Amino acid sequence: MKKTLGHIYLTLVLIFLYAPIATLMILSFNSSKSRARFGGFTLAWYQSLFENEEVMNAFRTTIILAFLSAFIATVLGTAACTGMVAMRKRSRNIIMGITNIPMLNADIVTGVSLMLLFIAARATMGFTTVLFAHITFNIPYVILSVMPRYRELNASVYEAALDLGAKPLYAFFKVVLPDLMSAIVSGFVMSFTMSLDDFIITHFTQGPGFDTLSTKIYSEIKKGINPEMYALSTLMFLTILILLFLVNYKPWSKQSVGEIKIRTRKEIVVGSGRRGAV
């Protein structure tokens, strides 16, 4: 009885969460351009999608932006963690406090503050300003993913490497980095996702003629969204779905069962960490 009720409740919440996604997927096969009625099944939007320069450009910009910002954030963030481990607790706490600001701050305030910065610096709004903004909100995800792993690290392994004659840098890359790798990867994936989905901060730091998928969707909402956009997001969603299941169900590795933890707003770390290791 209790179990049935539990399953019903779970199903209801899942329907609530997935109803819009199902709607969008159905609309991507709708032969009528109006979203008010279903005119029959078609794959036309999937074909014309690749010929639509504007959508494809926005898609490329979004992917390049997400990759670059996540990559730079991962390098800066991992370096920051390495430095912080060697610091005194007090200074480390101060830096962690600053790191929390973009996580807890409202996106609109972060976006507006960066916009004012770029205006004050007389920067031309465009790809570069958006990239800087994305790196800024991505770094905390990397730090919050890598820092806990650093704390678990066994320092003697590194010292042993030094005792055996390894140079500090060599020991770092050969001994410390491999241990951190899964946390670094999940920080990267997190950042990539956040950058991909961001609208508000991009909205305030973009310039004319620059579009990511989010800003393009926003400008299309008033006049009606092009069904090619539904097709593209269906494809992106399915790609990620397949990738995630491949990553999570590597039958050859017992350790690869994804562990999902959450610490702060939006920080969902899909890593392959040990169970309960936070």
Place this chain on the structure above:
Amino acid sequence: MNNKYTRYVAAPYLIWSVGFIIIPLCLVLYYAFTNADGAFTIDNVADIISYVNIKALLLSIAFSLASTLLCLLIAYPLAVVLSSVISTNSSILSLLFILPMWMNSLLRTYAWQNILERKGVINGFLTALNLPPLYIINKPPAILLGMVYDFLPFMILPVYNSVSRIDKDLINAARDLGAGYRDIFFRVIWPLSLPGVISGITMVFVPSLTTFVISDILGGGKILLIGNVIEQLFTQDSDWNAGAGLSAVLMIFIVISMVITSKYDKEDIR
């Protein structure tokens, strides 16, 4: 790793965070307390008590309180169900709640227009069942629904994390000592899950309070929240001083939620 030079590796990030976190926030405060000529004024911040602004702010607070409460009411039973009743692999289940985030959130919110509109999916069902149709699109309930939809995962995950970490032995011990269901919940489960609840509340409250996208998409542009007011001041009116003034007011709420979070973070020693 305690080489005395190691800590300088953090220098690039430190410079970055000063340049792109601290200075921008100081700029917001600078613009908030100056006028277009750069002279000191409190008019921009005081403008929050003008009729339009205070109405938008109060409406936003009401919306975000309601959406936070609804999210908690939906998420808490779910967390209990997930951690006790259903015994499937928990990581797969958590994945199910995160997956929706990989579809563009603007599009997902927009899809609710389709579901809610006069001849939409829900009304199709209701008419088929001979029930009166529901006209909530472009009205406050639609915005509330959008907020709950968009931010529910941010409540589910922390609450689930803290509920599932509760030692089952504690619950059994309470039962052995004669506690009923109500005692077990209010004196064991609820206090132990509080850190997750608090972090869920701050994660839902701040974005609900400051959104302008959801009210834009599901409110039909007729309902102004404080986020809409600020967005229009910056992008349409280019009145940065006025926009910064209202942003500074929002920062007060954000600071409060940060203080609360950090207080509970310390108690949640892992």
